[in-house]
Structures are given as C-alpha cells and as structure tokens.
Amino acid sequence: MGPCTSGSWSDLPIDILLIILRRLELPQTLVFASVCKTWRSAVNAAGLPRSCTPWILSWANHLEKKKKNKAQGKCNTAVTCNSYHLDVEDSYDISFPRDCFVTCCGASHGWLVLVNELSNLVLYNPFTTAMIPLPPTTDFACVEGVYGTHGNLEHYRYRSPGELYAADCFGIPLYAKAVLSCSPSKRNDYVVMVIHHDGTWLSFVKAGQSKWQVASTSAGRMGGDRYLDCAYHDGSFYTVTFYGLVEKWDLDDLSGPTREEMVVAIPAIPAAPTVLTRNMVSTPWGDLLQVIGFRALEYPYATRFQVCKVDQGGCKKSPSFSFKICLMKF
Amino acid sequence: MAAPESGDGNNGAARMVTLISSDNTRFEVEAAAASLSQTLQLTILDGGGGGGDGIPLPNVDSATLSKVLEYCIKHAPAAANGGAPNATAVDRAELERFDNEFVNIDQSVLYSLIMAAHNLEIEGLQSLVAKKVADMIKGKSPMEIRRTLGFPDPTPEEQAEMNAHMLEYGWAYE
Numbered sequence: 355m356g357p358c359t360s361g362s363w364s365d366l367p368i369d370i371l372l373i374i375l376r377r378l379e380l381p382q383t384l385v386f387a388s389v390c391k392t393w394r395s396a397v398n399a400a401g402l403p404r405s406c407t408p409w410i411l412s413w414a415n416h417l418e419k420k421k422k423n424k425a426q427g428k429c430n431t432a433v434t435c436n437s438y439h440l441d442v443e444d445s446y447d448i449s450f451p452r453d454c455f456v457t458c459c460g461a462s463h464g465w466l467v468l469v470n471e472l473s474n475l476v477l478y479n480p481f482t483t484a485m486i487p488l489p490p491t492t493d494f495a496c497v498e499g500v501y502g503t504h505g506n507l508e509h510y511r512y513r514s515p516g517e518l519y520a521a522d523c524f525g526i527p528l529y530a531k532a533v534l535s536c537s538p539s540k541r542n543d544y545v546v547m548v549i550h551h552d553g554t555w556l557s558f559v560k561a562g563q564s565k566w567q568v569a570s571t572s573a574g575r576m577g578g579d580r581y582l583d584c585a586y587h588d589g590s591f592y593t594v595t596f597y598g599l600v601e602k603w604d605l606d607d608l609s610g611p612t613r614e615e616m617v618v619a620i621p622a623i624p625a626a627p628t629v630l631t632r633n634m635v636s637t638p639w640g641d642l643l644q645v646i647g648f649r650a651l652e653y654p655y656a657t658r659f660q661v662c663k664v665d666q667g668g669c670k671k672s673p674s675f676s677f678k679i680c681l682m683k684f
Numbered sequence: 685m686a687a688p689e690s691g692d693g694n695n696g697a698a699r700m701v702t703l704i705s706s707d708n709t710r711f712e713v714e715a716a717a718a719s720l721s722q723t724l725q726l727t728i729l730d731g732g733g734g735g736g737d738g739i740p741l742p743n744v745d746s747a748t749l750s751k752v753l754e755y756c757i758k759h760a761p762a763a764a765n766g767g768a769p770n771a772t773a774v775d776r777a778e779l780e781r782f783d784n785e786f787v788n789i790d791q792s793v794l795y796s797l798i799m800a801a802h803n804l805e806i807e808g809l810q811s812l813v814a815k816k817v818a819d820m821i822k823g824k825s826p827m828e829i830r831r832t833l834g835f836p837d838p839t840p841e842e843q844a845e846m847n848a849h850m851l852e853y854g855w856a857y858e
Contacts, residue, residue: 362795363833370802373811377818388826388849390835390842 364390371396379447381481411448411458411466448480456522459548460532462586464539467532467546472507473525475548477538486538488546489559491525493566496551527552535586545605547591553580556593558605569603569611576619585634587642592664594632594644597621600664616664617644630657634664701733703753709746710738713753717760722805743803748796755809758782763808787816791833826850 371393378386387397453471460467466478477486491510492499500509500518509518528550535545538561547558547569556570573579573595584593591603599619604612631647642664650658699715703724715733719725724739733739741749762779787794794813801809821829826846830838838846 363791364835366795366798367802370798370810370814373814374817374821377815378821382818382822385824385826385829386821388846389829390838391845394845394849 364392366392368392368396368399372400375400379449381483384481409461411461413455413458450478450480451483451485454478454485457526459529460534462534463537465534465537467534469525469529471522473510473521473523473528475525475529475532475546477534477546479539482539484539489564489566491528494550494555494557495568530581531584533584533586533591535591545591547584547586547593547603549581549584549593553582553596556581556584558591558611560605567605567611569605570613573599576621579619582631583633585636585642587634587636588640592616592634592642594634595619596629596632598629598632598644598646600634600644627651627658701728702738703733703749704738704740705744705746705749706742707746709749711746711749711753713757714760716764717753717756720756720759720763720806720808722807724804741804744800745796748793748800751793751797752800752804752806752809755786755812756806758786759808783812787812791820795833 375383375386375396383397383400387394450468454468454476456469456471456473458466458468459475464479464481466480468476468478470476472490474490475488477488478484490499491497496512498511499507499521500511502508507521509521510524511518530549530553532546532548535547536543538544542561544561545558547556548566549556554571554573555568556573557566557568559566570581573581573593576597576599579595579597579599581593581595584591586592591605592600593603594600594617597619598617599615600617601613602616604614627648627650629646630649631645633645635643635645637643644662644664646660646662648658648660650656700712701715701718701724703711703713703718705711715728718733719728724733727733727739744752759779762775787797789797794816798810798813798817800806801813817833820832824832829835
C-alpha cells in the first residue's frame with residue numbers, strides 16, 4: 355500500500371546504520387562500507403580505522419571467559435577477542451573458530467599466528483576468517499605426542515626428561531614469536547619463521563611444505579644466549595638475541611639455511627644497564643631498527659628504550675644512531 | 685504535564701487509543717501497547733489519542749502500522765513487567781519464537797518497519813530489525829548485499845567507488 359521504494363536502504367538514517375553496524379564484526383564492517391556512499395559514511399562516522407595503521411589485539415577477556423566456561427563445565431565455543439586501534443577508541447570483536455585459539459604468538463600483514471588447542475600453529479586472517487594450518491608441533495625433533503586410548507592427542511613430552519604436558523597448554527610457553535614474510539592472501543611463496551623452545555630454537559616453514567625446517571638450535575656462540583625477536587625486512591628474516599647478536603638469514607640456499615652476522619653480540623658487563631628486551635622493527639620507510647629496553651636506574655619502575663638502526667650490507671659496526679625515550683610503567 | 689486521571693484509568697478496562705496511518709486507516713489499540721513507542725507515549729501521557737481524535741502518523745502507512753502494532757501488542761505485557769525479570773523461560777522462548785518469525789519477511793517490509801520503528805522510537809523493534817538486517821549481510825559480498833536488499837544496479841561512478849574501496853581493503857575480501 356505504502357510507497358516502499360526499493361533501494362531506499364541506501365538512504366537509511368545514520369542512526370539506524372550505526373545500530374546495524376554494532377551487530378557486525380570487522381570483516382563484515384569492511385564489506386558494509388563498500389556497499390554504497392551512505393553506508394560508507396556511517397562506517398567512517400563509527401570510526402573504521404585505515405588499514406595502514408597498527409592494531410592492538412588483546413585477549414584478556416578471552417582468558418576470563420574460558421576460565422568461567424570451564425568452571426561451569428561448558429565446552430568451548432568460538433572465542434571473542436577485542437582488537438583496538440590506536441587512532442580511535444573503539445574496539446572490535448574478533449571471533450575465532452572453535453578450538454583454534456589458545457594464544458597468539460605473532461601478527462604480520464593482517465594475519466595472526468595462533469596456537470590452537472592441540473598446541474599447533476595456525477595462520478588466521480581475522481578479516482576474511484581464512485585459516486591455514488602449519489605443520490604440527492610433533493614435527494619438532496624433541497617433541498613427542500602422547501595419545502589416549504581413543505587415539506586422541508592428550509599430552510606432549512620432551513623426549514629426554516619425559517614429563518607430560520597437557521596438549522592444550524603445551525604451546526603457550528613453547529612458541530615465543532612467529533613472523534610471516536608476506537601475506538598468504540597476496541602471494542603463495544610466504545615463509546613463516548618461529549622462535550621456540552625458550553628462544554633456543556629457530557625454525558621455518560615455506561608455503562606448501564609439510565615439515566618445519568630447523569634454522570638454528572643455538573643462539574650464537576655465547577653460552578646462555580637466546581633469540582628474542584625476529585622481523586622480515588627487505589626480503590630477509592633478521593633475528594636478534596639477548597646479547598645483541600643480529601643475524602640475517604638466507605633460507606633459499608640449497609645446502610640449507612645460512613646466516614650473516616650483522617651486529618656482534620656483546621656479553622653483559624656488570625656495570626652496564628640491564629637489558630630487558632630487544633625487538634627488531636622493519637619501518638615503512640625502509641629502515642631496520644633494533645629497539646632495546648633497559649632497566650632505567652634513574653626512575654623506579656621505568657624502562658628506558660634505545661632505538662638503533664641496523665646497517666645494511668653486512669656492516670658490523672655499532673649502531674649508527676641512537677636516541678633515548680623514557681617511558682613510565684604504571 | 686501528565687494528566688493524573690489517565691493513570692488511574694488503568695484500574696478498569698484497558699485504555700484504548702486511536703492511531704491514524706498516512707493513508708487514513710484508523711487503528712484502535714491499547715494504550716499500553718502503543719506506549720512502546722517513546723514518541724506516542726508522550727502524547728498518550730498527555731491524554732491524547734482517546735475518543736474520536738486519534739493520533740495521526742503521517743510517516744507510517746497502514747500495512748506497516750498494522751505490522752508495528754502486531755509487535756507492540758505481543759511485547760506490551762513483557763514491557764509492562766519492566767523488562768520482565770520474573771517472566772518464565774516459556775514466556776521468553778515464546779517471545780523469541782515470535783520475533784524470529786516476525787522478521788522473516790521481504791526486505792521492503794523490513795525497510796518500512798525499521799523506518800517506522802525509528803520514527804516512532806520503538807527501541808526493541810528497531811534492534812530486532814537491525815539484527816535481522818545484520819544477519820542478512822553476514823557472509824555476503826557488497827554486490828550480493830545490494831541484490832539482497834533490492835538496491836538498483838550501481839552507476840559506473842558508484843561501481844568505481846566500490847572497486848576502489850574494495851581494493852583498499854583487499855585483504856578483507858580475498
């Protein structure tokens with residue numbers, strides 16, 4: 355009876371569009387914005403961040419919910435995390451498929467590297483919900499799966515000590531950091547590099563391969579050193595160790611992975627400030643930086659950061675420039 | 685501003701009000717049901733809508749209004765209970781079943797409904813239809829959404845804008 359002109363959906367008042375938007379998760383929000391001009395402006399008004407700025411993923415709620423569910427004897431359903439954006443105060447929910455999220459140990463090119471409930475790594479794109487499983491944890495030489503009577507994986511153990519670890523918790527301390535060379539959505543020759551076993555092992559897998567390849571089982575020549583971080587920069591993976599050794603990796607050599615020392619390791623000097631963290635950062639303007647966090651003795655509970663540029667071309671010089679930032683931890 | 689006697693009138697037979705659609709159809713309905721609309725509630729509290737007067741609703745046609753009132757009548761008892769904290773699980777399940785069936789309708793009716801719910805400020809109905817629309821959107825491409833909701837074919841200019849946006853967020857579409 356009434357004039358129900360079709361296509362009027364594109365003229366919906368922004369208040370209504372915002373109500374609909376609140377019910378959508380991130381990938382659908384992006385699709386929503388593509389539908390028409392009015393819808394796009396609603397998404398912009400709601401504060402959809404641009405894709406080139408960083409996101410922060412937190413899953414504190416997830417752990418609380420999981421505990422609560424366990425206490426109530428409920429089985430696990432899809433997990434919801436909050437992802438925050440630096441420019442806007444909004445947070446977006448991201449759901450993960452059942453059993454696929456215990457923790458996240460890396461994020462590159464819009465993809466997350468998740469540890470699933472069997473302590474295996476999976477690549478997951480929260481925007482498209484695409485998922486790529488990586489070779490299983492049992493693939494590592496020192497890890498053995500222990501199966502229950504029904505043939506289901508229940509525990510893991512390191513071969514030598516023989517202590518059993520629950521299958522769903524094993525991966526949390528096992529994997530320290532995972533990095534992707536490029537987006538699997540865009541190229542099919544991506545490589546995943548993983549720091550694991552307390553930073554003593556470095557392994558990688560190339561797209562389509564079914565086995566992890568070991569790059570290194572010792573971080574440098576100095577005893578007690580370990581890998582702290584890894585970054586992909588200008589076609590190569592770079593790693594940094596606790597003692598400051600920076601290595602560039604060539605994974606394509608037919609005789610196996612080879613490394614080139616970019617910055618030499620310096621053993622801890624008792625008088626020098628205590629190093630807490632080291633991170634590798636590939637910047638959008640083409641620099642490779644090392645960010646070092648020291649305990650700041652001049653302030654209580656503070657960390658001092660030093661940013662050093664890592665020189666290209668095999669240069670083993672000390673940092674070419676550095677500056678200091680003081681951050682207070684609350 | 686509220687007329688005190690209208691509050692007392694609830695003790696006897698339910699107070700009725702008349703609503704008049706844009707195409708001049710008159711609907712007689714309990715004041716409690718019509719009061720789910722924030723807009724109408726003010727008028728009704730002021731004593732309007734009774735007797736031969738009726739409340740004209742120039743933005744809502746009769747087909748839509750009868751659908752809106754169907755929702756209001758069904759939800760009025762629960763709303764009167766103040767969100768129904770003491771409603772039984774059976775009552776709640778019945779309302780949920782009603783809601784699901786209620787929005788299982790053509791997109792053009794959904795559009796009229798959400799516009800009416802917005803104009804009349806019926807919060808529950810508005811979020812019910814919004815949820816339905818969100819569900820219809822999920823898992824579809826921009827073009828599929830346009831088709832589902834009866835958008836006209838995009839003009840070349842619109843198509844170019846859509847393509848540009850999809851390119852910017854290419855990783856979200858695979």
